[in-house]
Amino acid sequence: MKPEHYGIGIAKGLRVTIKHLFRHPVTVQYPEQKLHVSRRIRGNELVWDNVKCTGCATCSKACPIGAIQIATKIDKEKNKYDVDITVDTGYCIQCGLCVEACPYEAIYMGYSYEKAKYRRNEIIQSNDMLLPSETRIRSGYMSPGIAAQLPEQTLLLEKITEKEE
Amino acid sequence: MMLESYALSSIGSALKPLPADWPGGFWWHWLVFTIIAILFVLLMVLFFTYFERRAMGRLQARLGPNRCGPFGVIQPIMDAIKALTKEDIVPYNADKVVHWLAPAVAFVPVLLVFVVVPFSNGAMLADLNVGILFVVAISSLSALGIVMAGWGSNNKYSLISAMRAVAAVVSYEIPVVLSIASVVLLAGSMSLNDIVLAQNIPFILMQPLAFLIFFIGASAEINRSPFDLLEADSEIVAGFHTEYSGMKFALFYLVEYAEALLLSVLITTLFLSGWRGPLLPPWLWFLIKVVAVFFVLVWVRTTLPRARIDQLMALAWKFLFPLSVINLVITAIEVLAWPGGVPWPMLFVNIGIMAVLIVSWSRLFKFGWGRVKVEA
Amino acid sequence: MAIKTEPFLLNIGPQHPSTHGVFRMRATMDGEVIVDMEPVFGYLHRGIEKLAEERTYNGFVSLTDRLDYLSSMSNNFAYCMAVEKLAGIKVTERCEYIRVIMAELQRIASHLIAVGAFLNDCGAFMTPIVYMIREREKILDLFEMVSGQRLTYNYMRVGGLSQDIPEEFLPALDKFLEQMPRWIDEYDQLLRQNEVLLARSRGVGILPKETAINISASGPVLRASGVKWDIRKVDPYSVYDRFEFDIPTGACGDCYDRYRVRVEEMRQSLRILGQARKQLPGGEFQTPVVQPVHLPVGEVYGHIESTRGELGFYIVSDNSIAPYRCHIRAPSFLNLTALRDMVVGWKIADAILIFGSIDIVMGEIDR
Numbered sequence: 001m002k003p004e005h006y007g008i009g010i011a012k013g014l015r016v017t018i019k020h021l022f023r024h025p026v027t028v029q030y031p032e033q034k035l036h037v038s039r040r041i042r043g044n045e046l047v048w049d050n051v052k053c054t055g056c057a058t059c060s061k062a063c064p065i066g067a068i069q070i071a072t073k074i075d076k077e078k079n080k081y082d083v084d085i086t087v088d089t090g091y092c093i094q095c096g097l098c099v100e101a102c103p104y105e106a107i108y109m110g111y112s113y114e115k116a117k118y119r120r121n122e123i124i125q126s127n128d129m130l131l132p133s134e135t136r137i138r139s140g141y142m143s144p145g146i147a148a149q150l151p152e153q154t155l156l157l158e159k160i161t162e163k164e165e
Numbered sequence: 166m167m168l169e170s171y172a173l174s175s176i177g178s179a180l181k182p183l184p185a186d187w188p189g190g191f192w193w194h195w196l197v198f199t200i201i202a203i204l205f206v207l208l209m210v211l212f213f214t215y216f217e218r219r220a221m222g223r224l225q226a227r228l229g230p231n232r233c234g235p236f237g238v239i240q241p242i243m244d245a246i247k248a249l250t251k252e253d254i255v256p257y258n259a260d261k262v263v264h265w266l267a268p269a270v271a272f273v274p275v276l277l278v279f280v281v282v283p284f285s286n287g288a289m290l291a292d293l294n295v296g297i298l299f300v301v302a303i304s305s306l307s308a309l310g311i312v313m314a315g316w317g318s319n320n321k322y323s324l325i326s327a328m329r330a331v332a333a334v335v336s337y338e339i340p341v342v343l344s345i346a347s348v349v350l351l352a353g354s355m356s357l358n359d360i361v362l363a364q365n366i367p368f369i370l371m372q373p374l375a376f377l378i379f380f381i382g383a384s385a386e387i388n389r390s391p392f393d394l395l396e397a398d399s400e401i402v403a404g405f406h407t408e409y410s411g412m413k414f415a416l417f418y419l420v421e422y423a424e425a426l427l428l429s430v431l432i433t434t435l436f437l438s439g440w441r442g443p444l445l446p447p448w449l450w451f452l453i454k455v456v457a458v459f460f461v462l463v464w465v466r467t468t469l470p471r472a473r474i475d476q477l478m479a480l481a482w483k484f485l486f487p488l489s490v491i492n493l494v495i496t497a498i499e500v501l502a503w504p505g506g507v508p509w510p511m512l513f514v515n516i517g518i519m520a521v522l523i524v525s526w527s528r529l530f531k532f533g534w535g536r537v538k539v540e541a
Numbered sequence: 542m543a544i545k546t547e548p549f550l551l552n553i554g555p556q557h558p559s560t561h562g563v564f565r566m567r568a569t570m571d572g573e574v575i576v577d578m579e580p581v582f583g584y585l586h587r588g589i590e591k592l593a594e595e596r597t598y599n600g601f602v603s604l605t606d607r608l609d610y611l612s613s614m615s616n617n618f619a620y621c622m623a624v625e626k627l628a629g630i631k632v633t634e635r636c637e638y639i640r641v642i643m644a645e646l647q648r649i650a651s652h653l654i655a656v657g658a659f660l661n662d663c664g665a666f667m668t669p670i671v672y673m674i675r676e677r678e679k680i681l682d683l684f685e686m687v688s689g690q691r692l693t694y695n696y697m698r699v700g701g702l703s704q705d706i707p708e709e710f711l712p713a714l715d716k717f718l719e720q721m722p723r724w725i726d727e728y729d730q731l732l733r734q735n736e737v738l739l740a741r742s743r744g745v746g747i748l749p750k751e752t753a754i755n756i757s758a759s760g761p762v763l764r765a766s767g768v769k770w771d772i773r774k775v776d777p778y779s780v781y782d783r784f785e786f787d788i789p790t791g792a793c794g795d796c797y798d799r800y801r802v803r804v805e806e807m808r809q810s811l812r813i814l815g816q817a818r819k820q821l822p823g824g825e826f827q828t829p830v831v832q833p834v835h836l837p838v839g840e841v842y843g844h845i846e847s848t849r850g851e852l853g854f855y856i857v858s859d860n861s862i863a864p865y866r867c868h869i870r871a872p873s874f875l876n877l878t879a880l881r882d883m884v885v886g887w888k889i890a891d892a893i894l895i896f897g898s899i900d901i902v903m904g905e906i907d908r
């Protein structure tokens with residue numbers, strides 16, 4: 001019987017851990033390094049299209065939380081409805097029922113995932129804050145056409161995005 | 166006299182010892198070295214908390230704290246501020262006096278030990294001729310604080326932890342003291358400064374087995390992993406400081422790292438030839454060696470799982486104790502055979518003896534410690 | 542004179558660092574030794590079985606994710622298979638293969654967490670679990686790629702999948718299959734021979750073969766006790782009969798064996814994945830039939846080898862749009878019944894270890 005259990009297992013384990021000292025760490029330093037999420041992500045922020053919106057408030061009725069408020073008034077000079085939308089994103093549970101309910105696709109889920117704010121009142125978003133922009137693009141959930149235009153997902157398998165800009 | 170001539174002959178220790186009342190006068194000496202010792206402990210503990218988290222982070226393929234200040238260096242200060250501003254909670258049914266007193270009782274002995282640690286040749290608060298005995302005697306007092314915390318919290322987890330503390334400290338004292346004794350035999354003195362001066366070859370080479378026993382035993386005594394049974398978070402939540410919060414918890418945290426510092430300092434002094442080394446100033450060599458030893462502690466903590474309490478006791482009494490006795494006897498014979506100093510080729514013999522002893526003792530290692538029969 | 546000691550009651554959980562969720566052990570202790578233990582659970586009860594009676598057949602798929610949240614894909618698989626059996630739907634070849642690939646990836650991901658958490662319970666300070674979460678992250682990336690989600694995938698549907706795998710999935714899978722064996726070997730080196738781990742887990746918490754069969758344990762817990770029982774082999778479902786793989790078994794059914802069996806199963810899963818990747822056919826990912834609304838009257842039991850054992854869905858249909866009754870055979874619930882027998886007489890540290898080695902998920906137990 002050859003001798004075992006004299007500390008060889010401990011030595012092997014120590015070797016594995018010390019090897020990691022000379023490897024690149026795998027964690028991502030979040031605000032500086034950002035990963036691209038999947039193209040198929042369903043999204044967790046709401047984007048509102050003011051051109052398509054008619055102010056019918058179907059989304060508001062569909063919201064199980066009551067986080068969406070819609071007020072309309074007639075703008076006589078421009079001869080159109082003026083829609084005033086307020087979403088309390090702190091209450092939003094990202095169920096997507098408003099997106100399904102909207103008859104004109106005027107409200108949809110966005111691709112980006114940064115919702116954190118420094119002040120509590122900043123999470124109540126209204127009108128201009130909800131408009132689509134370069135950072136607030138549509139998510140590719142169940143729509144391959146949109147998904148194909150989104151940036152490719154970062155895989156831990158391949159690399160971690162280095163510091164941007 | 167003989168020791169001094171040894172010391173002066175080797176590189177790096179051609180340094181004149183500081184006079185016993187260095188800046189002039191007993192009280193000045195006392196004042197300066199008290200401040201140095203306290204600053205050394207507090208700053209090193211702050212550094213160690215940061216260093217441990219960073220090193221552990223890198224060993225675990227992550228980065229560790231890197232947000233507060235450059236490379237996160239002011240993280241420990243932030244932690245201290247957080248601990249100070251936290252609410253101090255005393256459980257309703259706790260033994261309030263004991264609960265209050267415990268952190269202080271645990272902290273003071275650890276601080277006291279640094280009285281006899283030489284930072285450079287003769288640079289120490291008091292060059293006691295029973296230095297190492299003083300260290301051994303005082304350092305185990307902090308177990309009292311842990312028992313008080315465990316009892317005073319009125320929490321079953323804390324109590325279990327306190328009972329474990331008593332068992333561990335009492336049994337590990339013996340192999341640790343025996344391994345220190347063999348070092349003392351070789352050095353011919355109990356004063357830490359003289360032990361450093363005697364190490365022309367670091368005692369880690371001359372006494373590998375004593376080093377191993379001291380390392381295992383002392384890390385069990387200060388509850389470092391793999392023997393961190395007192396605060397085994399997966400078993401007994403946080404052990405004796407489950408019910409502590411705020412600065413009282415921070416004091417226990419401080420004790421933990423001060424003890425780790427103590428272990429590093431003792432290993433540096435006893436086995437790694439203390440402040441001695443070429444080129445660099447002695448205090449820098451001392452710091453480098455302390456941090457290196459602490460890195461090994463962190464490394465071991467990162468890798469190893471935790472032992473069980475009965476295995477801990479078995480390790481002390483069945484493995485470390487007999488081996489330390491054998492080592493002491495062998496060292497005594499060596500010292501008798503070469504009264505002028507053990508020649509350096511004996512280090513190969515000692516390493517060989519260590520290997521043979523460990524391998525032969527490991528044959529007694531049984532799965533389930535003989536409690537259950539398991540094949541393979 | 543003998544010292545008289547008094548047993549005392551120790552509540553381990555529901556908020557304890559290592560009870561893997563909200564499980565509670567009311568342990569009667571004699572010092573450090575557990576003399577009696579009573580498991581208490583139900584803190585996470587959400588009434589999922591009852592909710593199934595109010596959902597359409599496809600609508601319940603998203604709730605199966607919440608059962609065993611560490612292996613959502615397997616749950617989807619089992620449920621969809623059961624309903625398809627009842628409705629008599631034959632899914633396409635490509636769909637079957639993709640399902641198998643997902644289930645096996647999920648097995649690796651779940652076992653990584655199981656092994657990591659077990660070693661963490663041993664007291665290896667976070668290191669194994671951090672390493673293993675890193676590998677799991679790679680699998681989650683793959684799942685995110687196909688389904689858009691990272692925990693509750695909701696990927697499979699009755700009659701197929703929600704969407705086909707994207708074109709970048711297969712290259713990524715190849716890369717994963719190439720990398721993974723090396724990592725598993727490295728984790729093996731980390732602690733397999735470790736003396737402390739051996740001392741802690743060898744011979745601790747032995748579940749004898751007979752007891753394991755009597756309590757109808759399944760999965761790695763049963764296999765570690767030495768019973769060669771794997772639904773993938775003994776009752777092959779889907780396309781598992783086309784793959785070549787072994788069933789790893791343990792020697793005596795202690796904690797160490799359960800840990801070893803899980804690691805070996807990861808290797809076997811990689812084997813299956815390699816074969817499935819090679820054989821993956823083209824074609825439709827969904828049966829081109831309308832979604833089933835009214836299922837024929839009858840009852841069905843569909844079971845798969847989930848990561849934790851035999852996961853079964855028993856569905857009774859009364860020709861309405863929802864199941865009349867849906868019962869879930871949760872593997873970790875039945876495995877947990879062995880806990881008391883295993884921990885009594887051992888120390889508190891062992892109890893945590895044994896509990897960790899069973900690898901339960903409370904979402905599945907409390908349902």
